[in-house]
Amino acid sequence: MTSTLPAVTGAKVPAQRRPAPTARSTGRTQPPVRLRSSRSDLLLCGVLLVAILVVQGWNITAYPTLSDDEGTYLAQAWAVQEGRGLAHYTYWYDHPPLGWIQIALLTWIPSVLSPDSMTVGAMRVTMLVISGTSAVLVYVLGRRLSLPRWAAGLGMALFGLSPLAVVLSREIFLDNIAVMWLLLAFCLAASPSRHLWHHFGAGLAAAAGVLTKETMLVVLPALFLTMWRHSHRDTRKFALTGAVTACALIGFSYPLFALLKGELLPGGGHVSLLDGIKYQMSRPGSGFILDPDSGSYGVLHSWLYYDRVLPIGGLAGALLLILTWRWSVTARALAGPALAVAILAAVAMRPDGYLPAMYVIGALPFLALVLAGGAASVAHAVLRRWRADGENRAVTAGRYALAAVLALAAGAYVVPHWYDGTRTALTADANxxxxxxxxxxxxxxxxxxxxxxxxxxxxxxxxxxxxxxxxxxxxxxxxxxxxxxxxxxxxxxxxxxxxxxxxxxxxxxxxxxxxxxxxxxxxxxxxxxxxxxxxxxxxxxxxxxxxxxx
Known part of the structure; x- marks a missing residue:
């Protein structure tokens, strides 16, 4: 996207005046684009959204295999709908209840129209609302972080069409809903308007994400870094203070809920929040992720079985952005997502940590953004070098042809692998x-x-x-x-x-x-x-x- 200058009326521009510096000439990032005001962005985002919904929705009830976690969250949502409390059995503090309360809202209409259809397979369809919203937010965030249109579209496609994302986004997991809230928080934090209420709203959205799945707490430093970089210098302290306060106040509603029920501390005859935290902290670890004999190693290979491009390429993209942070405009713009990938990778690398299969869901949008951002950073550096060389048209055309060949080679590697993984999701009947x-x-x-x-x-x-x-x-x-x-x-x-x-x-x-x-x-x-x-x-x-x- 190129910068535009406001019209000048009432005065003539002197002929010798130099043109105003553009984002490209100054090395600064291009101004963010408002999606609703750009027809090209709306068209690209809309086409990608349709493709993502078709791929994720096709055969959604039959693959992947139904999991007990999906059934638990849906049964708890059913209990909320039926007025039976927060769970279908005694509620204990394994996760905050906001996640399945949202599932109850999503499944309310189909369950009213057809009560017998409120089963795991049928209700997976409601997750398309979540995955579609998250995919759009990935595109919006990419554009607000000054990615070019093609790179934002690449990030959206990586997030929505990777076989790993297709499989996991179909399932009724709290992580999918929490990621949607975190992406909304990042989009508000990177708002081009820089209104204080946007940053306050980012804090509220972040709190909703944490109360949906508490593991999203580790991503908050990356969110606040994004907010710091995109807030106005004069109001930065107010923005951060408001966001942190909003996030904390909403977050503390969960222990307050337990306190009012007399279930904050352990005692006879009742569950407690402290016992729930103690259980989560004392769960037996699944071992070091690179130890072939560990459970975490098996989880890692289950991810790589579906897709190696997004996890490995995303980690490489994050590393590239971190190493080039000082002199790369794109790296500085994507500092928040790169930090999110680094934090999530560090948590997964804990020697004695517990690594569930759905953990990677929280990393998928950030892996997609930094991979797309890394591609944009390399492309920008190469093109700038070529222009600086000032060589003849034949040499320039040859270089563009070489770039096209490399892009086609990358596509020739990715497409067959993605096709194999996605074909299983579209045709297999595991249920x-x-x-x-x-x-x-x-x-x-x-x-x-x-x-x-x-x-x-x-x-x-x-x-x-x-x-x-x-x-x-x-x-x-x-x-x-x-x-x-x-x-x-x-x-x-x-x-x-x-x-x-x-x-x-x-x-x-x-x-x-x-x-x-x-x-x-x-x-x-x-x-x-x-x-x-x-x-x-x-x-x-x-x-x-x-x-x-x-």
């Missing part, structure tokens, strides 16, 4: 065993209302809609051992149950849950769906006296 198990439990069990089934949360709402009692009938398997409100309804332990649905999640975690392990050991499979480690077994408990099969 057929879950649908078959849901159908069997809904049609083959004689009296669902009086039958007690241990099940993971991916199927919990399916059973509720099939007539099982939510809580004592359809039982989220963790609660059979960990929730006193449930265990007191099982005086004989596993003998008071009728079935256990042994999904991969249930089999994996049963070793730490005595009632669940005993239920599996004292049961026989009556139906099996799928094969291998991904199979789902419906097992009838031998000591059961209630329920039955038609």
């Amino acid at each position: 057929k065993p879950y649908r078959q198990a849901s159908d069997w439990l809904g049609t083959k069990v004689a009296d669902p209302e009086d039958t007690r089934v241990l099940v993971d949360d991916a199927l919990w709402l399916d059973l509720v809609h099939a007539g099982y009692r939510p809580g004592p009938g359809a039982i989220w398997f963790y609660k059979a051992d960990l929730d006193p409100a449930v265990t007191k309804t099982m005086p004989r332990g596993w003998r008071d149950l009728d079935y256990v649905v042994a999904s991969p999640t249930v089999r994996r975690d049963a070793k730490d849950l005595p009632n669940v392990r005993a239920a599996i050991e004292h049961s026989t499979p009556v139906a099996t769906f799928g094969t291998g480690d991904d199979r789902i077994e419906i097992r009838q408990i031998q000591a059961a006296t209630a329920g039955g099969v038609r």
Whole structure:
């Protein structure tokens, strides 16, 4: 984009006057563009948004495999909608409840129109609202950080079309919603208007992101760096003070909520926020990410299985921007996203840290921006050097041809890899065993209302809609051992149950849950769906006296 000068009226410009310096001649970044006032930006962003929504929405209910986390958040959202409190069981302070309250708002309309459709697979469609909004915010942020139009579009495409992003953005994860709020905060922090209320709003949006998923807290230094760079010198202190105050006041509402409920500190007969924090801090680590025998190493390779370009290229782009910060305009403009990537990478590299598979979601938009920014920085440096050389047209044309060849070579490497990863997401049906198990439990069990089934949360709402009692009938398997409100309804332990649905999640975690392990050991499979480690077994408990099969 080139700078424009205001019209001059009432005076003639002297012929000898030199033209006003442009962003290119002074080395400064180009002024940010307002998306709504640029037809070219709106067109490019709109085309990319349609492509992203089509790719992410196609086959969304069938791939990837339903996860217990998705089922938990959706079941908690269902509890909010039904007025049953903040969770479908006793709420304890594992995550702030704002995340699934938002999911409840997103799923409210489809659940009213079709209550039986409030299951994990069907409700994944609502995540397209989140991923589409986040993709647009990535483009807006790129333009506000002075990226050229093509680079902002590249960042948006990397964020929305990477096979890794396609798979993870489909899932009902709190991280996806939290990232949307963080991106909004960055866009407000980089607002070209520099209004104080924009920075105050950035603090509010950041607080919403942290209260959606508390791990977003580590990204706040990068947000405040962005705000520092883009705020007006005269009002910088007020802007930062207002943003930090707004973020802190909203953030402290969570411990205040616990305090008012008498659940801030540990005590007899109730859960507590302090216990929740203690649990999160004491979770067994998954090992060093570069140790081949660690769980973190397996998580890393699960990310790289889908896409190596965005994680590795994004880290390389962040390193390039950090190393060239002193003399690169683009590096200084993208200091915030580069710092976010560095912080998130450092946290992931902790030797004894816990690294969940969805952790990378928080890094995806910043990886995309710094990779696009690194490409823009290299392109700008090369073109500036070529212009400075002042060589003849033939040499210049040859260099442009070389650049085009390099760009095509990069595309030839990326496109096939992305095609393979995305093709799986668009065609595979990983959730057929879950649908078959849901159908069997809904049609083959004689009296669902009086039958007690241990099940993971991916199927919990399916059973509720099939007539099982939510809580004592359809039982989220963790609660059979960990929730006193449930265990007191099982005086004989596993003998008071009728079935256990042994999904991969249930089999994996049963070793730490005595009632669940005993239920599996004292049961026989009556139906099996799928094969291998991904199979789902419906097992009838031998000591059961209630329920039955038609």
